[in-house]
Amino acid sequence: MILRPFALAAVLSFLAAKTKAEPTDSSSSTNTTDSPTPSPTPNDPDPNDKGKAFKHFTAFSSSQTCASDSHALPFNNQIRGVNLGGWMVLEPWITPSLFYQFLGGGVGETGMDHYSFCEVLGPEEGNKQLRRHWESWVTEDIVKELAGSGAVNSLRVPVGDFMFEPYGPYVGCTDGALDYLDTLLDWAHSYGLSVLLDVHTQKDSQNGFDNSGQSMGFQWTSGLSTYPRDLTTFQHWPIRSANWMGEFDPHQINYTSINHDNIKHSLKVIKGIVDRYHDHPSLLGVEPVNEPWELTPLKLLKKFYWDAYLIVKSKAPYWKFIIHDSFRFNVETWGGFMKGCPDRALDTHIYQAWMDPSSRITFYNNACAQKKQIALMEREFGPVIVGEWSLATDNCAMWLNGFNDNLPGFPRSPCKYQACSAPYMGDDQPGTPVDIGKPIQGPYGTGMSGPSFGMCPTDRDWMTERYNRGEGGMSWVSAPPEAPRGRDGTDEVMTLLAHKKISAFSGIGHGFYFWNFRTDLYNPQWSYMLALERGWIPKGDLNDERILNSCHKEDAGEFVCEANRDAPEDTVRSGMTYALGEEEKSAKYIDKLHDDDLYDEADTIFSEFWNAHRGEGATCDFGGAAMLAEENKTHTEDYYTDDYYNVTEVNEFPMWKIIVLGVVGMLVGGFAGFTLAMKLNPRFNRAVRSSTMLRPVTSSKVFRQSFGNLIEPGFHPLDYE
Numbered sequence: 001m002i003l004r005p006f007a008l009a010a011v012l013s014f015l016a017a018k019t020k021a022e023p024t025d026s027s028s029s030t031n032t033t034d035s036p037t038p039s040p041t042p043n044d045p046d047p048n049d050k051g052k053a054f055k056h057f058t059a060f061s062s063s064q065t066c067a068s069d070s071h072a073l074p075f076n077n078q079i080r081g082v083n084l085g086g087w088m089v090l091e092p093w094i095t096p097s098l099f100y101q102f103l104g105g106g107v108g109e110t111g112m113d114h115y116s117f118c119e120v121l122g123p124e125e126g127n128k129q130l131r132r133h134w135e136s137w138v139t140e141d142i143v144k145e146l147a148g149s150g151a152v153n154s155l156r157v158p159v160g161d162f163m164f165e166p167y168g169p170y171v172g173c174t175d176g177a178l179d180y181l182d183t184l185l186d187w188a189h190s191y192g193l194s195v196l197l198d199v200h201t202q203k204d205s206q207n208g209f210d211n212s213g214q215s216m217g218f219q220w221t222s223g224l225s226t227y228p229r230d231l232t233t234f235q236h237w238p239i240r241s242a243n244w245m246g247e248f249d250p251h252q253i254n255y256t257s258i259n260h261d262n263i264k265h266s267l268k269v270i271k272g273i274v275d276r277y278h279d280h281p282s283l284l285g286v287e288p289v290n291e292p293w294e295l296t297p298l299k300l301l302k303k304f305y306w307d308a309y310l311i312v313k314s315k316a317p318y319w320k321f322i323i324h325d326s327f328r329f330n331v332e333t334w335g336g337f338m339k340g341c342p343d344r345a346l347d348t349h350i351y352q353a354w355m356d357p358s359s360r361i362t363f364y365n366n367a368c369a370q371k372k373q374i375a376l377m378e379r380e381f382g383p384v385i386v387g388e389w390s391l392a393t394d395n396c397a398m399w400l401n402g403f404n405d406n407l408p409g410f411p412r413s414p415c416k417y418q419a420c421s422a423p424y425m426g427d428d429q430p431g432t433p434v435d436i437g438k439p440i441q442g443p444y445g446t447g448m449s450g451p452s453f454g455m456c457p458t459d460r461d462w463m464t465e466r467y468n469r470g471e472g473g474m475s476w477v478s479a480p481p482e483a484p485r486g487r488d489g490t491d492e493v494m495t496l497l498a499h500k501k502i503s504a505f506s507g508i509g510h511g512f513y514f515w516n517f518r519t520d521l522y523n524p525q526w527s528y529m530l531a532l533e534r535g536w537i538p539k540g541d542l543n544d545e546r547i548l549n550s551c552h553k554e555d556a557g558e559f560v561c562e563a564n565r566d567a568p569e570d571t572v573r574s575g576m577t578y579a580l581g582e583e584e585k586s587a588k589y590i591d592k593l594h595d596d597d598l599y600d601e602a603d604t605i606f607s608e609f610w611n612a613h614r615g616e617g618a619t620c621d622f623g624g625a626a627m628l629a630e631e632n633k634t635h636t637e638d639y640y641t642d643d644y645y646n647v648t649e650v651n652e653f654p655m656w657k658i659i660v661l662g663v664v665g666m667l668v669g670g671f672a673g674f675t676l677a678m679k680l681n682p683r684f685n686r687a688v689r690s691s692t693m694l695r696p697v698t699s700s701k702v703f704r705q706s707f708g709n710l711i712e713p714g715f716h717p718l719d720y721e
Helices: 006-019 114-137 141-150 177-190 260-279 298-315 360-380 490-507 528-534 569-582 588-592 595-616 655-680 682-690 701-707
Strands: 058-060 065-067 079-083 153-161 195-199 283-287 320-324 346-350 384-389 416-419 455-457 511-514 558-563 624-633
Touching: 058 298, 079 195, 079 384, 114 177, 141 177, 141 260, 141 528, 153 177, 153 511, 177 195, 195 260, 195 320, 260 283, 260 298, 283 298, 283 511, 298 320, 320 384, 346 360, 360 384, 360 490, 384 490, 416 528, 490 511, 490 528, 558 595, 569 595, 595 624
Parallel strands: 079 153, 079 511, 153 195, 195 283, 283 320, 320 346, 346 384, 384 511
Antiparallel strands: 058 065, 416 455, 558 624
């Protein structure tokens, strides 16, 4: 998954743009150049490139493009899926129960990722714990529940390259992983779910994150810590690196060599996946590498994608081939790449957890703003899938940025703590339950995150807004991490945010996979199953007006599905035939249409079909015959009713009103009590009337008329005259 340090990425990308030198793809492993970042792949192949024929197309390696696409399986249905993260590739923040055993560990005794987990425990103990984990983290009941939710039609399963080509400490430690994966694929097929296999790890790490299998760029710094004594420390984020494709120089911010052996290893893994699963009915396709970082040499990455694509299509001609954008989601990078090649799609990961703290309105606007970017990429590249997203608007989840570590400056706001969960795999797991008598334990990274006295950081609550105080959505600035009783607006905010994200990701692109299907700790912002339970994400086909129209305020216009004027007429006719056939309408008349008449009629057919069925998962694709365009259109403010989520009025009084009311209340109450005592208690009445200090009051005519009727027998008032 995940770890999206956008602030750090922005700095590195800026430096890279100024200084990056990309190594040439030669046989030398130490070759460097000072050439700029390569321009996008040209669309026209070399005249001498005759191409290589595949089942449904011809591939031209000189331009990394394709032709003669018969489009056997058009990408006409959207993906509505979830990730099964933390299962085959360990991430401490997802399953902390596996990593509590390393709290208090020293150098060489601490597992912080999948690689060091196996390295520290060894093959026998590591495999024993992993098998218990595999059996309990993903079960048939969970797969059945996801399928039964009514919206999920696909699973994205992160797998390790080491599962197919073991190396290093993974040898022996991960034995049996493929057997569990085989079983999962059978479950998915039996419940009608497709599966995308996502190669989440690469040898020597493709991004330096723990989700790559190994946190690359790591140094123990205990020797520099003289006080307090025996303090075990390390650093990772300031020196993060990624050496999958070669040796990275953190000072020059570039690669000084190419590691051809690692690239060959990765391609061998793809071949192993295809050989093993090419005829399995549940397989949707493969994603050859997850999240290669933004400093990955672009020319090498595209070459890897191209070679992997040809391997896949040689034996699995109907698979989808999903490529990650390398945190460079822009048309300058991917526009025209693999043009004309069937069944490929671009994966982008969109998170808000690393954004600066802000109002709910900011997060709403950001979610809906993704529509334009996705639509633009769909037009310039092709199908786009949001392969990872969540509902988190904070960085509080424990170990989200690494075991006992954190990004500098994170989390940006105080976090809510909850009791650490019981181990999901059973009480036999070493290190569990968390010791409730100890504060945060080492080893300590450059940031702070971990269990303390049995409590774990999880998230922050959203407060209900108080518009009668004119806060304008700014209560988050001073809000405590846990909302006071009666002021918790988390359910409302998360529900509306989920609606807007689903509208943006599935209404415009080719679908999404939520990260993640579950979490060990109680993190519903990261758990699809808990979000369903809380009602944030609705069950069913998501064909709800509140979802489809949830971004109306944020949209500058409205998107329409129209014919792609660059597509050949035969392609457009095929798309029209498909749409009319689904509606059980005759398509005979379209053979007589040509030029503008054909494309204008296609506009009508595609638009009507997409608007009628997009809530059910239809995409504006039609085998490459259609595309989304933005049409300026405005709506009246009272046309929609989604604002019932946004604001709750809380009647409060300023402090001066409270004081005045209190004083008035005491005076009124005191007078009422005095009056009752004078009328009902003769002794009190006599004492008051006999008091010398109160004589100016008791001698008045009004007082005698009010209280003179209650006199003890034999009592003679003083003669004041």
